[in-house]
Amino acid sequence: MTNPEAHPPTPLPVLYSFRRCPYAMRARLALQVAGQAVAHREIELKHKPAAMLQASPKGTVPVLVLTDGAVLEQSLDIMRWALERHDPEAWLPTDEASRQDAWALIAQNDGDFKFHLDRYKYPHHYDLADGVVHRAQAAVFLGTLALRLAAIAYLSGPHFSIADAAIAPFVRQFAHTDKAWFAQQDWPALAQWLANFEESEAFAQVMEKHPVWPGVAGGLAPGAL
Numbered sequence: 001m002t003n004p005e006a007h008p009p010t011p012l013p014v015l016y017s018f019r020r021c022p023y024a025m026r027a028r029l030a031l032q033v034a035g036q037a038v039a040h041r042e043i044e045l046k047h048k049p050a051a052m053l054q055a056s057p058k059g060t061v062p063v064l065v066l067t068d069g070a071v072l073e074q075s076l077d078i079m080r081w082a083l084e085r086h087d088p089e090a091w092l093p094t095d096e097a098s099r100q101d102a103w104a105l106i107a108q109n110d111g112d113f114k115f116h117l118d119r120y121k122y123p124h125h126y127d128l129a130d131g132v133v134h135r136a137q138a139a140v141f142l143g144t145l146a147l148r149l150a151a152i153a154y155l156s157g158p159h160f161s162i163a164d165a166a167i168a169p170f171v172r173q174f175a176h177t178d179k180a181w182f183a184q185q186d187w188p189a190l191a192q193w194l195a196n197f198e199e200s201e202a203f204a205q206v207m208e209k210h211p212v213w214p215g216v217a218g219g220l221a222p223g224a225l
Contacts, residue, residue: 022169049215
């Protein structure tokens, strides 16, 4: 998977990221809360650097190249890696029932909800006249989150945890697609949860702008965000 000459050992893991990508966002959140320093390489999706494509031919972010040259290509793997090293805010569930519940929620987010979110936000990419039907289908999942948040402060209990961090960037993307429509929905607890996330110090930190890393572009790779 990796070419040792392209990615020699460095003092810090190298993170290839794109600021607005929700997958990269949740990886950065976990790295930030874990206190894991990285060499941040902000990329342009139309001009992906050759070093990133060599490390991860799939061509999507985030990608984390560890100091030993190993590569983590999936955002959830990056989150787990960071939090298993240091989890000061107890983001990882500590019992099996909570673990299964959190990962089931994340799987729903990454599966059906993301499928409909993409078609709602980018209908013309899928030869659709509009995304209204997919908005309604995506809203089913949001309704379940709203009910859960009406009963508990966060998705997995009384404090922000990995389920919140993994899902909030995608809910944010949905909400920002049509802010007026989202505001009209009867989801007060969900809206407040999202607002708390967007107003948090952690979100502000991971959304700081970085200059595009001046690596050599390697062209477009198969796969898109």
